Amino acid sequence: MRPQVTSTEAHCIGTPRAFSSSTDRRLNTLVRHLIAPSLLLDSQIRNDTMSASPTSGFHADSVFAHIDRAPEDPILGVTVAYNKDPSPIKLNLGVGAYRTEEGKPLVLNVVRQAEQQLVNDRSRVKEYLPIVGLADFNKLSAKLILGADSPAVQENRVTTVQCLSGTGSLRVGGEFLARHYHQRTIYIPLPTWGNHPKVFTLAGLSVKTYRYYDPATRGLNFQGLLEDLGSAPSGAIVLLHACAHNPTGVDPTIQQWEQIRQLMRSKSLLPFFDSAYQGFASGSLDADAQPVRMFVADGGECLVAQSYAKNMGLYGERVGALSIVCKTADVASRVESQLKLVIRPMYSNPPIHGASIVATILKDRDMYNEWTIELKAMADRIISMRQKLFDALRARGTPGDWSHIIKQIGMFTFTGLNSEQVAFMTKEYHIYMTSDGRISMAGLSSKTVPHLADAIHAAVTRVV
Amino acid sequence: MASTMLSVASASLSASLSPLENLKGKLKVGSAGLSFNKAKGNPFINTKSFCRISMVAAVNASRFESVTMAPPDPILGVSEAFRADTHESKLNLGVGAYRTEELQPYVLDVVKKAENLMVERGENKEYLPIEGLAAFNKVTAELLFGADNPVIKQQRVATVQGLSGTGSLRLAAALIERYFPGTKVLISSPTWGNHKNIFNDSRVPWSEYRYYDPKTVGLDFEGMVADIKAAPEGSFVLLHGCAHNPTGIDPTPEQWEKIANVIQAKSHIPFFDVAYQGFASGSLDADAASVRLFAARGMELLVAQSYSKNLGLYAERIGAINVVCSSADAAARVKSQLKRLARPMYSNPPIHGARIVANVVGDPALFNEWKAEMEMMAGRIKNVRQKLYDSLSAKDKSGKDWSFILKQIGMFSFTGLNIDQSANMTSKWHVYMTKDGRISLAGLSLAKCDYLADAIVDSFHNVS
Numbered sequence: 001m002r003p004q005v006t007s008t009e010a011h012c013i014g015t016p017r018a019f020s021s022s023t024d025r026r027l028n029t030l031v032r033h034l035i036a037p038s039l040l041l042d043s044q045i046r047n048d049t050m051s052a053s054p055t056s057g058f059h060a061d062s063v064f065a066h067i068d069r070a071p072e073d074p075i076l077g078v079t080v081a082y083n084k085d086p087s088p089i090k091l092n093l094g095v096g097a098y099r100t101e102e103g104k105p106l107v108l109n110v111v112r113q114a115e116q117q118l119v120n121d122r123s124r125v126k127e128y129l130p131i132v133g134l135a136d137f138n139k140l141s142a143k144l145i146l147g148a149d150s151p152a153v154q155e156n157r158v159t160t161v162q163c164l165s166g167t168g169s170l171r172v173g174g175e176f177l178a179r180h181y182h183q184r185t186i187y188i189p190l191p192t193w194g195n196h197p198k199v200f201t202l203a204g205l206s207v208k209t210y211r212y213y214d215p216a217t218r219g220l221n222f223q224g225l226l227e228d229l230g231s232a233p234s235g236a237i238v239l240l241h242a243c244a245h246n247p248t249g250v251d252p253t254i255q256q257w258e259q260i261r262q263l264m265r266s267k268s269l270l271p272f273f274d275s276a277y278q279g280f281a282s283g284s285l286d287a288d289a290q291p292v293r294m295f296v297a298d299g300g301e302c303l304v305a306q307s308y309a310k311n312m313g314l315y316g317e318r319v320g321a322l323s324i325v326c327k328t329a330d331v332a333s334r335v336e337s338q339l340k341l342v343i344r345p346m347y348s349n350p351p352i353h354g355a356s357i358v359a360t361i362l363k364d365r366d367m368y369n370e371w372t373i374e375l376k377a378m379a380d381r382i383i384s385m386r387q388k389l390f391d392a393l394r395a396r397g398t399p400g401d402w403s404h405i406i407k408q409i410g411m412f413t414f415t416g417l418n419s420e421q422v423a424f425m426t427k428e429y430h431i432y433m434t435s436d437g438r439i440s441m442a443g444l445s446s447k448t449v450p451h452l453a454d455a456i457h458a459a460v461t462r463v464v
Numbered sequence: 465m466a467s468t469m470l471s472v473a474s475a476s477l478s479a480s481l482s483p484l485e486n487l488k489g490k491l492k493v494g495s496a497g498l499s500f501n502k503a504k505g506n507p508f509i510n511t512k513s514f515c516r517i518s519m520v521a522a523v524n525a526s527r528f529e530s531v532t533m534a535p536p537d538p539i540l541g542v543s544e545a546f547r548a549d550t551h552e553s554k555l556n557l558g559v560g561a562y563r564t565e566e567l568q569p570y571v572l573d574v575v576k577k578a579e580n581l582m583v584e585r586g587e588n589k590e591y592l593p594i595e596g597l598a599a600f601n602k603v604t605a606e607l608l609f610g611a612d613n614p615v616i617k618q619q620r621v622a623t624v625q626g627l628s629g630t631g632s633l634r635l636a637a638a639l640i641e642r643y644f645p646g647t648k649v650l651i652s653s654p655t656w657g658n659h660k661n662i663f664n665d666s667r668v669p670w671s672e673y674r675y676y677d678p679k680t681v682g683l684d685f686e687g688m689v690a691d692i693k694a695a696p697e698g699s700f701v702l703l704h705g706c707a708h709n710p711t712g713i714d715p716t717p718e719q720w721e722k723i724a725n726v727i728q729a730k731s732h733i734p735f736f737d738v739a740y741q742g743f744a745s746g747s748l749d750a751d752a753a754s755v756r757l758f759a760a761r762g763m764e765l766l767v768a769q770s771y772s773k774n775l776g777l778y779a780e781r782i783g784a785i786n787v788v789c790s791s792a793d794a795a796a797r798v799k800s801q802l803k804r805l806a807r808p809m810y811s812n813p814p815i816h817g818a819r820i821v822a823n824v825v826g827d828p829a830l831f832n833e834w835k836a837e838m839e840m841m842a843g844r845i846k847n848v849r850q851k852l853y854d855s856l857s858a859k860d861k862s863g864k865d866w867s868f869i870l871k872q873i874g875m876f877s878f879t880g881l882n883i884d885q886s887a888n889m890t891s892k893w894h895v896y897m898t899k900d901g902r903i904s905l906a907g908l909s910l911a912k913c914d915y916l917a918d919a920i921v922d923s924f925h926n927v928s
Contacts, residue, residue, distance in 0.1 A: 061790075062764060062789055062790040062791060062794045063644075063698070063731075063733055063764055064643075064764065064787070064789050064790075064794045064797065064798050065794065066643065067643050067794070067797045067798055067801055068797060068801075069796065069797045069800050070797075070800035070801050070803065070804045071800075073594060073803070073804075073807055076591070076593070076594060076807075076811075076812075080593075095591065097590060097591065105588040105589075105590050106588075107586070107588055107589055111589075112586065115583055116583060119579055119580060119583050124571070125569040125570075125571055126569070126571055126575070126776055126777055126778050126779045126780060127561060127569050127778055127779060128540070128559065128561065128772075128778045128779055129779050130540070130544075131537065131540060164627075164809075164810035164811075164814070165810065165811065167807075167808070167809070167810050167811040168809070168810040168811075171808065171809055171810070180528060180530075180531050181527065181528070182527070195807060195808060195811065198807065198808035199808040199809075201808075202808045202809070203808075235527070268527075270527060301526060301527055301528070309591075313589060314589055315589055315590055315591045316588075316589045316590055316591050316592050316812070316814065316815035317589055317814055317815060317816060318810060318811075318812070318813065318814040318815075324528075326526055326528055327525065327526035327528075327529075328526060331526040331528050331529060331531065333533070334528070334531045334532060334533045334534075335528050335531055337533050337534035338531055338532075338534050340534060340537065341534050341661075342665075344537055344540070344630075344658060344661060345630070345634065345658060345661035345662045345664070345665040345666075346627075346630070346631070346634055346665070346809070347627035347628065347630050347631040347634065347781060347810075348540075348627075348628065348630040348631075348658065348781075349540075349779070349781070350781070351627070351779065351780055351781040351814040351816065351817065352779035352780060353780060353814065353816035353817075354814065354816070
């Protein structure tokens with residue numbers, strides 16, 4: 001029962017591969033033994049209570065000496081830097097977490113209601129969930145993304161497993177594909193969320209890109225996309241942002257989606273949707289799910305990773321789901337059993353709290369309706385911030401075409417600013433954002449738009 | 465109810481499809497009968513190939529056709545089988561989840577109080593940092609090592625919140641794979657079934673050291689020491705901090721000293737799995753003695769913690785990985801790399817369980833109440849052990865020595881029953897347990913001890 005160590009793939013980007021480290025450590029240990037040969041005597045081991053003092057040479061060199069300090073995560077690290085800044089005018093446009101007009105985090109009323117209900121329910125227990133998570137939550141999540149009357153759901157062709165938000169769903173899906181799917185390459189759009197390549201690489205897939213963003217138009221490079229997917233090997237996996245592409249905010253039109261669908265089906269490319277903004281992009285849950293539903297409607301297979309971090313404001317609760325739409329119910333059932341084998345050695349079973357909140361809301365007619373209203377309000381506020389920023393830049397006569405701010409959709413705007421301009425904005429104006437020029441519109445308010453517009457104006461006119 | 469409500473929502477919201485509005489009326493929401501505007505000679509949509517493609521999509525076999533049905537999890541699958549059994553005398557001694565004397569799940573009073581406090585305070589649900597809730601990380605390390613421990617005072621512990629014990633072990637395994645490639649982890653024979661899965665999925669090689677002696681139903685100490693000594697220098701040695709799972713057999717303090725001696729002599733790295741602190745003896749400090757012994761010797765070591773059992777937070781998935789390093793600098797570097805491994809797995813951990821622990825452990829009144837509840841739980845298990853021993857001794861006329869039941873500690877007892885005898889327990893007596901002969905005393909009531917004793921005596925003597 002001893003598994004052989006296979007030569008590990010270089011699947012950590014940028015990590016120094018310390019292949020000689022164990023040799024180094026063994027040499028170090030040998031040297032230590034030569035210096036203190038008495039440690040090898042059996043009699044000492046059996047009889048003495050030997051304790052090395054912390055200052056002895058025994059562990060003067062740490063076994064972790066070869067481990068370098070990792071840099072902060074580029075996205076989450078923005079908040080770290082923001083927190084350190086003492087300036088009163090600082091603005092955090094880094095991570096995609098919704099803020100109110102007052103700049104405060106928001107817990108939806110309907111979420112508070114659901115939580116109160118859960119806490120008041122004396123019959124609730126904290127027993128382990130099944131490996132696949134809360135059953136109600138899974139069914140309701142599948143219906144939410146695929147549609148209440150989805151034939152795939154009615155035919156039991158969908159397996160849905162609760163996972164740790166979007167990241168966890170992507171990772172579990174990636175691991176499953178790396179083990180069970182014949183094509184281990186996944187194509188991701190250029191650019192994409194910074195964590196995507198890391199998730200899929202560690203899952204065991206090899207990552208390639210397809211053209212997506214066109215900096216010249218600040219829109220979609222549709223021809224490039226079609227060419228790159230067209231030349232992908234048959235059966236390759238393709239990551240698609242279901243709506244509100246992160247970081248660009250550029251989404252294909254419905255016609256473009258239809259072409260993408262046809263191309264992918266003709267090449268048997270396997271769609272893997274990342275749906276992190278359903279309802280948040282346009283304000284409509286159904287509209288935002290259209291691309292996914294188009295693919296499911298043609299009877300084909302696909303994967304969908306769902307997150308409730310943004311649309312239910314459940315960021316820290318880590319609630320999400322992975323759905324795999326299969327050809328038959330039998331396949332779906334076998335796939336589910338294998339997903340369990342991925343999950344069990346990762347975290348055994350998922351956390352109950354967030355999923356319970358979601359299930360409570362989705363299954364109650366009134367709470368569900370309230371949710372859709374609160375969700376639309378968040379989406380509308382973001383849309384209005386887009387308009388305000390666009391107007392503010394026009395009012396300042398900021399050089400360039402800024403219409404992409406109102407054309408792009410979702411939480412983020414890809415400003416088109418370069419990393420020098422971004423660094424300038426951080427230094428001089430205390431604006432915190434990712435160096436790719438992405439800003440989170442959710443972090444803006446009517447009060448802070450002028451400050452941001454000033455910063456952009458300065459960056460564009462003074463920094464090239 | 466869910467489907468009614470979702471289609472109501474889609475009917476009312478379809479009017480507000482914004483960027484996708486140009487297709488309103490041409491696209492049927494959620495229906496399999498998509499009709500696209502074919503009439504206008506759009507060069508991008510070839511209607512003939514669309515029909516062919518949709519036919520081809522329907523006729524192709526599943527890409528997951530070759531996926532086989534995985535067997536149920538050997539531990540968690542026991543509860544599934546138990547639930548399916550309708551026999552009135554059925555008894556679930558499978559998974560280690562505490563039950564009251566009435567065989568009901570138990571939510572600790574301090575947990576309810578903490579949750580009420582949390583709802584009253586109305587805290588937000590923002591993302592935690594990748595390493596988890598700072599307040600939780602602080603109290604969990606202090607609970608394990610003692611707040612006055614030099615390792616804490618010198619900031620030599622890297623603590624990262626993990627998804628209970630499993631998730632914490634997985635992070636550690638990922639660290640080992642990346643920074644100690646080829647280095648083996650030595651695990652006890654037997655050990656918790658999921659340990660091997662965790663190391664296999666992390667591609668960390670492992671081998672076993674002798675632990676359980678079936679002849680004495682006790683610890684094979686000589687074998688354990690010999691196997692640890694024989695392993696390549698600098699291996700990781702997985703040790704159960706207290707209440708060994710599945711055997712319930714722990715080394716004595718003197719034996720721990722000797723184990724530490726041999727580990728130090730071979731420059732091995734101790735890797736503790738602490739899932740039962742406080743649950744084994746009833747005392748948090750006593751149960752941490754083994755870890756503290758090793759730390760006091762100045763050794764570098766890893767400790768995975770879980771709050772599933774001792775705080776009854778099973779489904780909240782709350783635990784931590786602690787890495788004690790020889791310097792604060794090493795600890796900072798190690799922590800940064802643990803974060804780099806967590807980010808592509810689930811981004812950041814769930815907040816709810818962490819807040820509960822931080823509130824309970826961080827508040828002196830709640831902490832004292834917790835200690836009392838834990839003593840009560842550990843006490844009930846000790847009583848059950850006594851009763852089971854008494855019942856077995858009374859019913860078994862063969863003179864077999866059942867005292868190992870009293871000597872073993874923690875939630876589990878290794879009965880010594882083999883696979884067939886364990887199967888008999890289930891098939892004839894409807895007693896559900898794992899096939900390695902392990903029973904969870906946490907699932908046993910005083911009232912059921914006689915029945916269980918009958919089952920064990922029958923299986924032991926009448927089945928081979």
